[in-house]
Amino acid sequence: NAGVTQTPKFRVLKTGQSMTLLCAQDMNHEYMYWYRQDPGMGLRLIHYSVGEGTTAKGEVPDGYNVSRLKKQNFLLGLESAAPSQTSVYFCASSSYRGSNEQYFGPGTRLTVT
Amino acid sequence: SQQGEEDPQALSIQEGENATMNCSYKTSINNLQWYRQNSGRGLVHLILIRSNEREKHSGRLRVTLDTSKKSSSLLITASRAADTASYFCATAQSGSEKLVFGKGMKLTVNP
Numbered sequence: 001n002a003g004v005t006q007t008p009k010f011r012v013l014k015t016g017q018s019m020t021l022l023c024a025q026d027m028n029h030e031y032m033y034w035y036r037q038d039p040g041m042g043l044r045l046i047h048y049s050v051g052e053g054t055t056a057k058g059e060v061p062d063g064y065n066v067s068r069l070k071k072q073n074f075l076l077g078l079e080s081a082a083p084s085q086t087s088v089y090f091c092a093s094s095s096y097r098g099s100n101e102q103y104f105g106p107g108t109r110l111t112v113t
Numbered sequence: 114s115q116q117g118e119e120d121p122q123a124l125s126i127q128e129g130e131n132a133t134m135n136c137s138y139k140t141s142i143n144n145l146q147w148y149r150q151n152s153g154r155g156l157v158h159l160i161l162i163r164s165n166e167r168e169k170h171s172g173r174l175r176v177t178l179d180t181s182k183k184s185s186s187l188l189i190t191a192s193r194a195a196d197t198a199s200y201f202c203a204t205a206q207s208g209s210e211k212l213v214f215g216k217g218m219k220l221t222v223n224p
Binding site: 004025031033038040041042043044045048056058089090097099100101102103104105106108 | 143144146152155156157158161174201205209210211212214215216217219
């Protein structure tokens with residue numbers, strides 16, 4: 001099993017450009033999450049999903065959109081990137097109960113210039 | 114907003130010593146979890162302790178939970194250089210589908 005994978009690993013965007021980050025999990029987990037990690041800020045939840053076709057806002061959702069069309073995939077979109085979105089983005093998944101342990105992907109390092 | 118706060122924010126010890134990290138939180142929880150993050154990698158789950166548990170062991174890890182003080186501690190015994198990483202506590206509030214992570218603390222184990 002690959003666990004949780006993220007694509008791409010690195011990306012540099014110019015302000016105003018758009019992109020989509022892809023998260024895939026092969027553990028048949030219901031719950032999936034997108035976090036951003038900034039120095040001194042820990043992990044902050046952007047959006048999450050409690051099952052295929054569902055999405056919900058987290059702590060810092062502004063400027064991001066998500067979709068969960070298939071159970072195994074969770075996409076994070078930036079429609080118009082801003083320098084404040086420079087961060088490391090982590091995807092995670094969890095089985096039955098969202099408060100169970102979460103399995104993390106390796107992260108995507110995004111720089112917006 | 115962070116729920117858990119780790120203390121200390123950084124700790125440097127010698128190999129073989131024990132490392133203790135503390136986490137304080139603010140609201141009632143269903144469980145508390147500890148994660149490790151090696152530099153440039155994703156987080157890895159270490160241990161979960163439920164609100165009705167007071168102590169839990171896993172290998173060289175010992176976690177305690179004091180719900181009256183809203184605090185938890187993670188003890189790593191006989192530390193190794195490979196334990197060098199950032200450690201995060203995360204809380205699951207009752208009825209919530211989410212975890213709330215602290216800002217993390219950096220442990221350095223010197224060989």
